[in-house]
Amino acid sequence: MPPDNAPVTHTLRGKILLVTVDNPPVNALGVDVRRGLAAAIDAADANDAVAAVLIVGAGRNFIAGADIREFGKPPQPPALPDVCNRIEASSKPVIAAIHGAALGGGLEVALAAHYRIAVAGAKLGLPEVQLGLLPGAGGTQRTPRLIGAQAALSLMLSGRHVGAQEALSLGLVDRVGASDDVLAEGLAYAQELLASRAPVRRTRDAQRVADRAAAEAAIAAARADTAKKSRGLFSPQKIVDCVEAALNQPFDDGLRFERQQFLECLASPQRAGLVHAFFAEREAQKAPETKAAPPRDVRAVGVVGGGTMGAGIAVAVLDAGLPVTMIERDDEALARGRANVEKVYDGLIAKGRLTADAKAKTLARFSGSTSYDALAGADLVIEAVFEDLAVKQAVFGELDRVCQPGAVLATNTSYLDIDAIAAGTARVQDVIGLHFFSPANIMKLLEVVVPARVSADVVATAFDLAKKLRKVPVRAGVCDGFIGNRLLAVYRTAADHMIEDGASPYQIDKVVRDFGFPMGPYQVIDLAGGDIGWATRKRRAATRDPNARYVQIADRLCERGWFGQKTGRGFYLYPQGARTGTPDPEVEAIIAAERTRAGITPRTFSDDEILRRYLAAMINEGANVVHERIALRPLDVDVTLLYGYGFPRYRGGPMHYADTVGLANVLADIRAFAKEDPLFWRPSPLLVELVERGATFASLNQSA
Ligand code: T1G
Ligand code: NAD
Secondary structure, three states: OOOOOOOEEEEEEOOEEEEEEOOOOOOOEOHHHHHHHHHHHHHHHHOOOOOEEEEEEOOOOOEOOEOHHHOOOOOOOOOHHHHHHHHHOOOOOEEEEEOOEEEOHHHHHHHHOOEEEEOOOOEEEOHHHHHOOOOOOOHHHHHHHHHOHHHHHHHHHHOOOEOHHHHHHHOOOOEEOOOOOHHHHHHHHHHHHHHOOOOOOOHHHOOHHHOHHHHHHHHHHHHHHHHHHOOOOOHHHHHHHHHHHHHHOOHHHHHHHHHHHHHHHHHOHHHHHHHHHHHHHHHOOOOHHHHHOOOOOOOOEEEEOOOHHHHHHHHHHHHOOOOEEEEOOOHHHHHHHHHHHHHHHHHHHHOOOOOHHHHHHHHOOEEEEOOHHHHOOOOEEEEOOOOOHHHHHHHHHHHHHHOOOOOEEEEOOOOOOHHHHHHOOOOHHHEEEEEOOOOOOOOOEEEEEEOOOOOHHHHHHHHHHHHHOOOEEEEEEOOOOOOHHHHHHHHHHHHHHHHHHOOOHHHHHHHHHHHOOOOOHHHHHHHHOHHHHHHHHHHHHOOOOOOOOOOOHHHHHHHOOOOEHHHOEOOEEOHHHOOOOEEOHHHHHHHHHHHHHOOOOOOOOOHHHHHHHHHHHHHHHHHHHHHOOOOOOHHHHHHHHHHHOOOOHHHOOHHHHHHHHOHHHHHHHHHHHHOOOOOOOOOOHHHHHHHHHOOOOHHHOOOO
């Protein structure tokens, strides 16, 4: 009998052997859990007093999958496919009773069982594709047999979670419990099966994939779809290959084929990038202040400014179930602010994703005013007015006057000095930066910008709010552009230098897209509006280093009013409001004229050189923000670029990517580029130090 503190224990309940997986925090299938499960089935088979086996999870989940922390380490037997085969081969009926998460290997364990019951709140899924993997413990062979090829492919290629009722309708489970007491429901179901002399029923023998025509059509459709949509991802096609094997090969041959494909995915750098992203986004949510102080209670939120950001922020807060009070300058602007909020919900109704009734219920928590006194009861206020220091300081003066003691005062500024904004109040300890990204109700990233004199519980409150808004928070220090916009300014400048030196903006955009970004830098400018960057450049002109190279090409376009999609042309042409631009020969002519003005003889750039310069600029500035503790760890830079700037997730972020190409190589590139421009290409002291020590950025990712 295993010791009580073993991650898997079993005890006899009448004729049922109750097997409990208890491996906090999510019952991941680490080596001891795998051994415990196999041993439990052996014990059941060897004990005549046992007529059936019931597997449950302790805590909030059934089993959340393989232990992701074991990936990349030497494998320890038994492998999970063998454990699943052992469960399936049991001579006694095995029942899985599911609550919380049954994901990846956790669902595969349940599929290897002979019967499955789920209770309300359960979430079942095969999300391995999100980790660059595939269900490698029989999932690609058992799932199609149980629910058919089309449903299995949809589950495995999307990685989405399904609830108990949908799992029942799909055929993933046999029963949904009447109550959410998983143990009671599991035991009752096992009793019922025993009473009805239910036989051992092996999923490998299920026949849903036998409908060849349907299966072949589903496989062909999935193959075409992944070719179009997988954007460089490695494992989706392999999932389709495995389901095809399930259709065409005997179970054990299919299982061997699956194992081979799984091991190839495991060895792929994409798996390493996606697993890094998985843990990095969870680590980013742990700032020192969140451990030092509990968050303040936030039940009512104010938003000042109802423009692009204010409205999006209001929607994000409303969607989190909180009441919002919006403040605007005047009635007309307030009406515009409310209309901006309503527009989001009307859009959802038009797409059939929201009912008018639900919209009305949500907007019942929205109120607006032109008087700041309306914010007297707010626990937290987010300011999103014009990007002007004096305007913001005036707003914070008003907030200081009307807000209750202990209210958190946040600014959504993109670039301004938050210490200077706070200094205008008598409560600097309550002022913080909450930098949302447009559209604020969609973009997951939230830079929590920590000024010098803010109190720890205010920072903790910001992180807690991020969780409520389902955002991914990253702690950032105060500097021009914080983490994301600071890096953006540098790698965008590197791109501008290449254009003036001979590259085409269209070539650069293609190289960046081929690397995995959804858009290149010039498509992004056209989407966001060239006028925003132009205003920033003009604001910075007075303090710009006169020795620094300044490329004026974007200014030439803005002077013509070519701001991008919103004006029908920018770096690209957008005829009739097209969303995809076409290269513009007039832009190339302007670039040629600028080269002549700057006395530059253009040269050709290979795609490889463009990519190395673009990423070297990004990585080097990433190292600078870590060196200056604007970002506490390289993973904070990675999470920022992944969630706010389109960095391809399977590459893990710029700092993780730098480790994969080798910091010495990145530094060598920077030193080579510095020969032509030593002012722009100054190697980060941190990068130099790590290379000298033979260390990696990953070595700095310990808990903050
Ligand atoms: N392995 C190791 N640690 C895990 C883990 C896992 N599978 N899942 C979660 N954790 C840690 C996580 O890092 C965090 O740690 C804590 O648990 C709580 O997680 C062969 C190969 C289950 C829905 O992809 O989706 O099976 O930060 O903050 O919001 O086919 O975690 O506290 O130190 O996310 O309540 C497939 C991944 C694996 C599921 C819970 N499984 N996990 O969400 O908590 S591949 C998955 C989740 C596989 C087989 C293949 C979520 C959750 P810390 P959390 P949560
Ligand atoms: P916007 O021009 O769309 O909206 C600003 C709103 O503030 C206007 O509706 C205006 O009426 C209102 N306003 C101005 N002064 C006010 C006052 N004293 N009291 C109440 N309301 C007032 O601007 P935006 O794009 O929403 O940007 C707002 C802030 O968010 C800026 O600081 C900007 O830098 C920042 N930001 C913008 C983006 C973006 O992509 N647009 C992204 C992140 C952060």
